[in-house]
Amino acid sequence: MKKLVIYPAIDPKRLTRMESISNELHIVNAQDLDTALTEIKDAHAFFGKITPELLAAAENLEWVQSPTASLEHYIFPELAAHPCQLTNMRGLFYDVIADHVLGFVLCFARNLHRYIRQQTQSLWQPIGGTAGKPNFVTGPGQVSEVDRSHMHLSDCTLGVVGAGSIGSEICHRAAAFGMRVCAVDPITRTIPGAVEEVWDLDRLKDLLTISDFVVIAAPHTPQTEKLFRTSQFQQMKNTGYLINIGRGAIVDLQDLTIALQNGDIAGAGLDVFEIEPLPADHPLWQMENVIITPHIAAASTRVPERHLETLLENVRCFINGQPFITLANKQLWF
Numbered sequence: 001m002k003k004l005v006i007y008p009a010i011d012p013k014r015l016t017r018m019e020s021i022s023n024e025l026h027i028v029n030a031q032d033l034d035t036a037l038t039e040i041k042d043a044h045a046f047f048g049k050i051t052p053e054l055l056a057a058a059e060n061l062e063w064v065q066s067p068t069a070s071l072e073h074y075i076f077p078e079l080a081a082h083p084c085q086l087t088n089m090r091g092l093f094y095d096v097i098a099d100h101v102l103g104f105v106l107c108f109a110r111n112l113h114r115y116i117r118q119q120t121q122s123l124w125q126p127i128g129g130t131a132g133k134p135n136f137v138t139g140p141g142q143v144s145e146v147d148r149s150h151m152h153l154s155d156c157t158l159g160v161v162g163a164g165s166i167g168s169e170i171c172h173r174a175a176a177f178g179m180r181v182c183a184v185d186p187i188t189r190t191i192p193g194a195v196e197e198v199w200d201l202d203r204l205k206d207l208l209t210i211s212d213f214v215v216i217a218a219p220h221t222p223q224t225e226k227l228f229r230t231s232q233f234q235q236m237k238n239t240g241y242l243i244n245i246g247r248g249a250i251v252d253l254q255d256l257t258i259a260l261q262n263g264d265i266a267g268a269g270l271d272v273f274e275i276e277p278l279p280a281d282h283p284l285w286q287m288e289n290v291i292i293t294p295h296i297a298a299a300s301t302r303v304p305e306r307h308l309e310t311l312l313e314n315v316r317c318f319i320n321g322q323p324f325i326t327l328a329n330k331q332l333w334f
């Protein structure tokens with residue numbers, strides 16, 4: 001019989017669901033580190049926060065399941081070198097984060113973030129027009145400054161950096177809004193129904209040059225750390241927007257701030273930051289072309305249940321000797 005050690009211990013209700021799927025798994029829900037260290041010795045699987053100390057104590061470990069989607073604070077060199085398979089919790093947030101991104105896109109396209117600020121001052125001012133004046137739709141053939149200041153999504157291109165579960169869903173949603181969509185990714189080659197050919201990473205510059213909205217949906221790895229610096233912002237359209245729901249460390253915060261101040265890009269929708277929480281005196285807070293959400297793009301009532309479902313499905317795969325549904329590529333981090 002295979003043995004799974006869980007540490008830190010999980011809610012007994014979740015444990016019952018796990019036990020109910022198989023009587024071929026001996027589960028130890030370790031209440032303290034000493035128990036975890038003793039029990040992991042002959043365990044085949046581990047769920048929770050693995051450490052170098054726990055890994056060193058394990059003699060038969062075949063599988064480690066991370067409780068998080070991202071692995072940059074989880075993986076360490078001994079774990080990468082260990083023959084065990086590593087799985088994560090990716091894929092739980094694909095739709096809700098894609099919604100969040102489209103929320104940013106719609107705000108920028110229609111200036112909703114600016115109108116919400118104006119509303120707090122009872123200010124009637126069409127963006128591009130005159131305060132306090134009625135705004136008449138212009139006649140045939142005439143495009144006013146107000147028209148010019150509001151984007152038509154089907155005229156826009158959205159480019160995604162990192163076409164995994166979240167990035168692919170963003171592409172589908174953007175395509176449904178009539179946008180042209182492109183993406184770069186080292187592994188994904190196509191997103192059926194949205195992007196016929198996903199480009200390799202060497203075409204990042206092409207993506208930056210043509211996109212009205214650049215969306216970062218990649219993990220934080222040595223390759224993506226500070227991928228976005230001044231030169232990337234300068235390659236973007238100066239009417240373009242950056243949206244980051246991936247990881248803060250992918251974008252150099254200072255360079256982004258300067259790019260926004262210089263008008264190298266038109267604005268940014270940010271859920272993640274190089275420094276979290278973003279300090280209260282940071283200039284980004286005061287920029288009217290920046291929308292800040294406090295790392296909540298994944299928040300949703302459905303996520304805890306999906307979290308458990310992913311864990312149960314991987315347990316089933318482990319018992320039945322089938323491929324895991326969220327196998328991680330350990331080499332991405334080293």
Ligand SMILES: NC(=O)c1ccc[n+]([C@@H]2O[C@H](COP(=O)([O-])OP(=O)(O)OC[C@H]3O[C@@H](n4cnc5c(N)ncnc54)[C@H](O)[C@@H]3O)[C@@H](O)[C@H]2O)c1
Pocket residue numbers: 069070071090091092093097161162163164165166167184185186187188201217218219220221223224245246247271272295296297298299332
């Ligand atoms: N804002 C949040 O609260 C929140 C929540 C969940 C996940 N995330 C972030 O989103 C990331 C993506 O999540 P996911 O579920 O789509 O993961 P995923 O593993 O399904 O997709 C990640 C994609 O990024 C690609 N990638 C790897 N290296 C790359 C690089 N150098 N350049 C471009 N693409 C690269 C991978 O090939 C993969 O297709 C996570 O790693 C996490 O950092 C953020």
Ligand SMILES: O=C(O)[C@H](O)CO
Pocket residue numbers: 068069070298
């Ligand atoms: O990586 C994750 O699990 C999400 O960003 C939630 O913090």
